[in-house]
Amino acid sequence: NAGVTQTPKFQVLKTGQSMTLQCAQDMNHNSMYWYRQDPGMGLRLIYYSASEGTTDKGEVPNGYNVSRLNKREFSLRLESAAPSQTSVYFCASIDPGHTEAFFGQGTRLTVV
Amino acid sequence: RKEVEQDPGPFNVPEGATVAFNCTYSNSASQSFFWYRQDCRKEPKLLMSVYSSGNEDGRFTAQLNRASQYISLLIRDSKLSDSATYLCVVNILTSYGKLTFGQGTILTVHP
Numbered sequence: 001n002a003g004v005t006q007t008p009k010f011q012v013l014k015t016g017q018s019m020t021l022q023c024a025q026d027m028n029h030n031s032m033y034w035y036r037q038d039p040g041m042g043l044r045l046i047y048y049s050a051s052e053g054t055t056d057k058g059e060v061p062n063g064y065n066v067s068r069l070n071k072r073e074f075s076l077r078l079e080s081a082a083p084s085q086t087s088v089y090f091c092a093s094i095d096p097g098h099t100e101a102f103f104g105q106g107t108r109l110t111v112v
Numbered sequence: 113r114k115e116v117e118q119d120p121g122p123f124n125v126p127e128g129a130t131v132a133f134n135c136t137y138s139n140s141a142s143q144s145f146f147w148y149r150q151d152c153r154k155e156p157k158l159l160m161s162v163y164s165s166g167n168e169d170g171r172f173t174a175q176l177n178r179a180s181q182y183i184s185l186l187i188r189d190s191k192l193s194d195s196a197t198y199l200c201v202v203n204i205l206t207s208y209g210k211l212t213f214g215q216g217t218i219l220t221v222h223p
Binding site for chain 2: 033035040041042043044045048090092094099100101103104105106
């Protein structure tokens with residue numbers, strides 16, 4: 001039972017490069033999320049998807065795009081990476097009763 | 113003002129101590145409340161939900177005061193393995209379940 005699988009675990013990018021973070025869940029959840037975590041800031045919501053085919057901006061969406069490819073997969077794309085996007089990124093899904101969020105293991109991204 | 117605020121600590125306590133964490137939230141529409149635990153360089157995981165009547169899970173007790181918009185977590189008889197960051201989480205129930213996280217409180221339990 002994998003839960004939420006997130007790849008890659010580590011990535012170093014040069015400023016201006018692009019990349020896509022992949023996330024998949026096998027719990028049949030409708031709602032999926034992308035967060036970033038910075039020291040002293042807690043987790044901040046980048047984008048979320050309430051269901052397949054829908055996505056919406058969260059608290060800090062600038063510089064990111066997302067795709068909800070199907071019910072299982074929700075990807076996050078950085079089109080032109082900036083040093084300010086150096087962070088730890090977490091994908092999560094939430095159960096239908098909204099009682100528990102399940103997180104992937106995180107992606108540690110460094111933009112130089 | 114942040115939607116969810118916690119004392120970031122760090123809290124350094126000896127084994128066996130009792131420690132309490134506090135959290136305040138600003139949105140009165142918040143409907144469910146949680147404490148998550150995050151170990152160093154790991155993902156957050158649910159520790160316990162917080163109910164209006166208060167609830168206990170072993171050495172952990174959570175309290176909610178809706179009138180004051182305040183949540184607390186009490187850990188009794190601290191263990192070395194309790195060392196982690198504790199995240200206060202508030203859910204404003206919508207169709208998608210919006211979870212808002214506090215910045216976390218760092219706890220270190222020492223021998």
